[in-house]
Amino acid sequence: MPRPHVVIVGGGFGGLYAAKALRRAPVDVTVIDRRNHHVFQPLLYQVATAGLSAIDIGEPIRRILRRSRNTTVLLGEVVDVSADEVVLASGDAVRFDYLVVAAGAAHSYFGHDEWAEHAPGLKSIEDALDIRRRILSAFEEAELEPDPERRRALLTFVIVGAGPTGAELAGAVAELARHTLEGDFRRFRTSDARILLLEAGDAVVPGYPPSLSAKARRQLERLGVEVRTGSMVTEVSADGVEARGERIEARTVLWAAGVAASPLGEALEAPVDRAGRVQVEPDLTVPGRPNVFVAGDLAAVHQEGRPVPGVAPAAIQMGRHAAAAIRRLVEDGEAPVPFHYVDKGSMATLGRSAAVAQIRGLRLSGFPAWVAWLTVHIFFLIGFRNRLVVLFEWAKAYLTYGRSARLILYHRR
Amino acid sequence: MPRPHVVIVGGGFGGLYAAKALRRAPVDVTVIDRRNHHVFQPLLYQVATAGLSAIDIGEPIRRILRRSRNTTVLLGEVVDVSADEVVLASGDAVRFDYLVVAAGAAHSYFGHDEWAEHAPGLKSIEDALDIRRRILSAFEEAELEPDPERRRALLTFVIVGAGPTGAELAGAVAELARHTLEGDFRRFRTSDARILLLEAGDAVVPGYPPSLSAKARRQLERLGVEVRTGSMVTEVSADGVEARGERIEARTVLWAAGVAASPLGEALEAPVDRAGRVQVEPDLTVPGRPNVFVAGDLAAVHQEGRPVPGVAPAAIQMGRHAAAAIRRLVEDGEAPVPFHYVDKGSMATLGRSAAVAQIRGLRLSGFPAWVAWLTVHIFFLIGFRNRLVVLFEWAKAYLTYGRSARLILYHRR
Numbered sequence: 110m111p112r113p114h115v116v117i118v119g120g121g122f123g124g125l126y127a128a129k130a131l132r133r134a135p136v137d138v139t140v141i142d143r144r145n146h147h148v149f150q151p152l153l154y155q156v157a158t159a160g161l162s163a164i165d166i167g168e169p170i171r172r173i174l175r176r177s178r179n180t181t182v183l184l185g186e187v188v189d190v191s192a193d194e195v196v197l198a199s200g201d202a203v204r205f206d207y208l209v210v211a212a213g214a215a216h217s218y219f220g221h222d223e224w225a226e227h228a229p230g231l232k233s234i235e236d237a238l239d240i241r242r243r244i245l246s247a248f249e250e251a252e253l254e255p256d257p258e259r260r261r262a263l264l265t266f267v268i269v270g271a272g273p274t275g276a277e278l279a280g281a282v283a284e285l286a287r288h289t290l291e292g293d294f295r296r297f298r299t300s301d302a303r304i305l306l307l308e309a310g311d312a313v314v315p316g317y318p319p320s321l322s323a324k325a326r327r328q329l330e331r332l333g334v335e336v337r338t339g340s341m342v343t344e345v346s347a348d349g350v351e352a353r354g355e356r357i358e359a360r361t362v363l364w365a366a367g368v369a370a371s372p373l374g375e376a377l378e379a380p381v382d383r384a385g386r387v388q389v390e391p392d393l394t395v396p397g398r399p400n401v402f403v404a405g406d407l408a409a410v411h412q413e414g415r416p417v418p419g420v421a422p423a424a425i426q427m428g429r430h431a432a433a434a435i436r437r438l439v440e441d442g443e444a445p446v447p448f449h450y451v452d453k454g455s456m457a458t459l460g461r462s463a464a465v466a467q468i469r470g471l472r473l474s475g476f477p478a479w480v481a482w483l484t485v486h487i488f489f490l491i492g493f494r495n496r497l498v499v500l501f502e503w504a505k506a507y508l509t510y511g512r513s514a515r516l517i518l519y520h521r522r
Numbered sequence: 523m524p525r526p527h528v529v530i531v532g533g534g535f536g537g538l539y540a541a542k543a544l545r546r547a548p549v550d551v552t553v554i555d556r557r558n559h560h561v562f563q564p565l566l567y568q569v570a571t572a573g574l575s576a577i578d579i580g581e582p583i584r585r586i587l588r589r590s591r592n593t594t595v596l597l598g599e600v601v602d603v604s605a606d607e608v609v610l611a612s613g614d615a616v617r618f619d620y621l622v623v624a625a626g627a628a629h630s631y632f633g634h635d636e637w638a639e640h641a642p643g644l645k646s647i648e649d650a651l652d653i654r655r656r657i658l659s660a661f662e663e664a665e666l667e668p669d670p671e672r673r674r675a676l677l678t679f680v681i682v683g684a685g686p687t688g689a690e691l692a693g694a695v696a697e698l699a700r701h702t703l704e705g706d707f708r709r710f711r712t713s714d715a716r717i718l719l720l721e722a723g724d725a726v727v728p729g730y731p732p733s734l735s736a737k738a739r740r741q742l743e744r745l746g747v748e749v750r751t752g753s754m755v756t757e758v759s760a761d762g763v764e765a766r767g768e769r770i771e772a773r774t775v776l777w778a779a780g781v782a783a784s785p786l787g788e789a790l791e792a793p794v795d796r797a798g799r800v801q802v803e804p805d806l807t808v809p810g811r812p813n814v815f816v817a818g819d820l821a822a823v824h825q826e827g828r829p830v831p832g833v834a835p836a837a838i839q840m841g842r843h844a845a846a847a848i849r850r851l852v853e854d855g856e857a858p859v860p861f862h863y864v865d866k867g868s869m870a871t872l873g874r875s876a877a878v879a880q881i882r883g884l885r886l887s888g889f890p891a892w893v894a895w896l897t898v899h900i901f902f903l904i905g906f907r908n909r910l911v912v913l914f915e916w917a918k919a920y921l922t923y924g925r926s927a928r929l930i931l932y933h934r935r
Contacts, residue, residue: 145662145930164575169928171706181708184662184930201666235931249558249597253614293584295594515582517558517597518648 112137112179113439116195116205118187118373120147120170122424123211123405123431130432132177136439139203141195143186145169148234151421151486154274156237157363158281159245159289159512163234187212190376190401207400207438209431210373210387214406214419217367217384224345228364231274238518240363244282245517247361248302252294258358264302265359267350269342270366271308272315273457276325278363279306280459283332289512304334305359307352309341309366314457314465316418321465324474328463342366368419370407377401382409391447393431399445400438402431410448417450421489426450458482525550525592526852529608529618531600531786533560533583535837536624536818536844543845545590549852552616554608556599558582561647564834564899567687569650570776571694572658572702572925576647600625603789603814620813620851622844623786623800627819627832630780630797637758641777644687651931653776657695658930660774661715665707671771677715678772680763682755683779684721685728686870689738691776692719693872696745702925717747718772720765722754722779727870727878729831734878737887741876755779781832783820790814795822805858806844812858813851815844823861830863834902839863871895 113136117124120142128140149166156163171182185197190210194202216230229239244266251263266286268279286302293299306313306329312322313329313336326336337352344351349359370385379395380388386409387395393408395401405424410417417423427448434445454468456478464478473481526549530537533555541553562579569576584595598610603623607615629643642652657679664676679699681692699715706712719726719742725735726742726749739749750765757764762772783798792808793801799822800808806821808814818837823830830836840861847858867881869891877891886894 145658145928162575162577163931164927164929167929169706172928175706181665183666184659185666199666234929238931245558246597252594253596253598253612293582293588514577515558515585516577516580516647518576518651 113206114139114204115207115209115435116141116203117209117211118142118195119211119213119371119405119407120144120182121150121211121213121405122421123213123407123428124209125170125173126425126428127209127211127404127432128174128177128180128428130429131435132179134179134432134436134439136179136207136435138177138180139183139205140170140174140180141183141185141187141197141203142170143184143198144233145171145184146234147173149489150232153231153234153237154277154281156234156514157231157240157244157278158285159241159514160281162514163238167234187373188376190373205400207402207435209402209404209428209435210377210407211404211424211428212371212373212407214368214370214384214386216364217369218364219367221345224364227347228269228345228350228362230364231278240278241514242517243361244285245515248286248290248294248299249517250360252296260297261303262348262358263360264297265305265349265357265361266302267305267307267357267359267362269307269345269350269362269364271306271310271313271336271338272365273455275306275308275363275365276313276329276457276459278365279304279334279336280329280332280463283329283334284460285512287333289515300333305357306334306336307340307342307350308336308338311338313338317455317457317465317467318472321467321472321474325457325459325465328459328465328475332460332463368406374403374407377403379403384409392434392445393427393448394434394445402434404428404431410450412450418455420455422453423450456482456485526619527552527617528620528622528848529554529616530622530624531555531608532624532626532818532820533557533595534563534624534626534818535834536626536820536841537622538583538586539838539841540622540624540815540817540845541587541590541593541841543842544848545592547592547845547849547852549592549620549848551590551593552596552618553583553587553593554596554598554600554610554616555583556597556611557646558584558597559647560586562902563645566644566647566650567690567694569647569927570644570653570657570691571698572654572927573694575927576651580647600786601789603786618813620815620848622815622817622841622848623790623820624817624837624841625784625786625820627781627783627797627799629777630782631777632780634758637777640760641682641758641763641775643777644691653691654927655930656774657698658928661699661703661707661712662930663773665709673710674716675761675771676773677710677712678718678762678770678774679715680718680720680770680772680775682720682758682763682775682777684719684723684726684749684751685778686868688719688721688776688778689726689742689870689872691778692717692747692749693742693745693876696742696747697873698925700746702928713746718770719747719749720753720755720763721749721751724751726751730868730870730878730880731885734880734885734887738870738872738878741872741878741888745873745876781819787816787820790816792816797822804860805847806840806861807847807858815847817841817844823863825863831868833868835866836863869895869898 146167155161189196254260290299404427406419437443456466458464466473466478559580568574602609667673703712817840819832850856869879871877879886879891
């Protein structure tokens with residue numbers, strides 16, 4: 110009798126940890142992702158701001174799972190899901206007995222998809238390289254621009270959305286302008302660059318306690334970021350944005366405001382929430398489909414009345430939960446138990462020695478939060494090379510303010 | 523009185539060393555390149571074969587020259603040269619008193635430009651990432667391909683041209699297939715991959731003494747490369763090549779056969795040779811234009827009846843020569859002296875402990891040549907971070923056969 114076949118869609122944290130947890134289970138596993146690499150998303154903003162190289166935060170999925178002899182990795186994009194098959198864009202179909210859908214999320218422009226080309230978001234390594242190219246190219250063009258007004262627009266950077274990603278991006282761009290690039294240009298001062306962080310709500314890093322939000326704001330302002338809360342963006346074009354009736358001329362606009370779940374949620378014919386996330390059962394299965402699990406950003410899970418956040422630890426826990434449930438079903442024929450999210454805390458880094466962290470009851474900001482952030486992120490980075498090189502890059506950046514990854518690739522002339 | 527303005531076109535070895543040599547001269551210098559980074563071209567093949575990351579061999583030009591306070595770096599593509607101005611693609615013009623043109627070379631397909639899309643060459647970091655994507659994607663597609671014949675074509679890699687670049691690429695692809703990727707795929711053995719090195723002439727690494735050529739060939743064959751000399755390619759398509767009347771089905775074809783100088787040579791209205799290189803005066807000036815110098819791969823220079831090769835040390839020496847000549851003209855009003863190339867030797871690496879080297883009278887092959895190659899290349903790598911990281915990567919690759927840079931970016935679905 111053939112062993113049950115588990116198909117996992119997505120090689121992010123959810124899918125990867127599900128696959129790892131099934132390594133010794135009596136099943137065959139196939140992991141399908143449209144990219145060949147796992148991305149350590151919490152550090153994407155560092156690639157976007159030239160602090161790290163793409164390979165520092167990416168690792169081939171088949172490399173990570175090479176010792177899982179029961180696991181096959183396929184490069185392909187899943188476009189549909191039937192009762193017992195997933196269908197790839199190539200037309201190939203892969204049959205499954207159990208399915209774990211961990212396809213993640215993309216950006217949402219709240220119905221203004223035309224803004225996407227002017228204000229890229231940050232979900233993949235390609236996104237990060239695109240943002241890096243835009244930021245560095247703006248400085249390059251400023252060196253060539255004789256007109257002071259246009260130069261000013263080139264040196265204005267708008268980040269929309271002050272969640273952790275937006276706050277981290279804003280802090281990193283400010284450091285890039287004020288320290289890293291200092292002395293490299295001859296016709297303007299890089300510290301004249303303006304970095305604006307626009308947030309529709311009334312606090313930066315919403316979701317953190319108000320005292321930490323306030324501290325995050327002060328730290329960002331000290332780094333040179335203009336923080337504007339209560340500032341909803343109503344228009345984005347190639348030349349800038351409009352917010353609260355005011356026009357801001359800016360050649361570089363970055364989007365960190367909205368999240369939309371993978372369209373695969375709808376292919377499951379399950380109920381989805383406004384962001385497209387699948388409203389799963391307490392055991393993470395799709396209603397009416399006890400052999401189909403959803404994990405990570407694609408799953409809408411509530412616990413004690415609050416949504417489980419779309420962060421890496423939540424995705425890891427869901428992936429492991431789905432794998433454990435499948436093992437129980439296969440090995441003992443027992444029904445899954447409800448998923449329980451353990452909140453280990455959250456943290457965001459804003460710049461050199463600047464961060465906020467909330468770990469269980471503990472609230473940290475400034476240098477202690479930054480050290481906590483460093484430790485956790487180094488620890489969780491997948492792959493030995495990465496940990497060592499990233500540590501080295503960060504040590505060097507701390508000592509010199511230098512950033513190594515300053516190449517503009519695929520420059521558009 | 524304004525200081526004389528020296529414009530340098532190209533941030534490769536020729537242009538960079540010219541700029542460095544003018545750092546303390548009583549001139550203003552502008553370096554113009556269409557990319558923001560210098561590329562350490564001798565290691566490009568390592569990026570193409572996933573051994574190194576893009577940033578390990580690239581460094582922003584303005585970063586390298588940041589301490590040259592008399593030097594401005596501009597990102598732009600020079601498309602024309604008049605009597606006293608260079609014209610950028612943007613339409614901007616930059617006036618010069620002295621001009622150093624070091625715009626380098628691209629691939630030549632010997633009149634078959636339609637082959638370019640099927641058989642990319644290796645001159646820029648983008649080229650290297652494109653080749654890496656093709657090689658890694660072929661293995662990924664092979665894992666998905668049920669048809670044995672098509673799988674065989676996916677696992678056949680043809681490298682056209684057995685000069686140093688072609689030989690290095692072939693050896694590195696063989697190591698990638700036989701060692702690095704081993705165990706990562708479930709549906710075929712990566713060591714079944716065929717690597718063919720086709721050379722129209724009768725020796726690999728032509729230009730080396732016949733005894734070293736023979737040793738290079740044996741080392742490549744030991745790595746698993748099929749070497750075919752006297753094998754002129756007459757057709758290249760999406761599915762393979764035709765050589766000496768034989769059809770070879772291969773989904774990946776890499777081009778390392780021909781070099782064509784930058785079209786800027788013709789814009790100088792100077793005599794050019796068949797490869798488009800400018801036939802300069804003995805002092806490297808353009809005939810009839812004593813204030814315009816050509817350096818690097820774009821210059822056709824003959825010495826003792828033999829052409830000076832298109833290698834990094836030659837470009838460096840020419841760049842320095844042009845700078846010294848300009849200093850003499852500006853400071854003392856003295857005419858330039860003839861350029862004299864000092865051949866410090868040449869070396870090519872073929873794989874783990876496999877290389878050939880010719881240093882002055884000394885001929886090395888195998889492990890000693892490989893160590894010599896490592897030492898020289900680490901020593902000349904620009905930038906501290908790069909040296910250390912590259913050393914680390916190589917040490918790790920030597921111990922584990924691992925290659926870190928295995929990301930497929932900009933995957934075409």
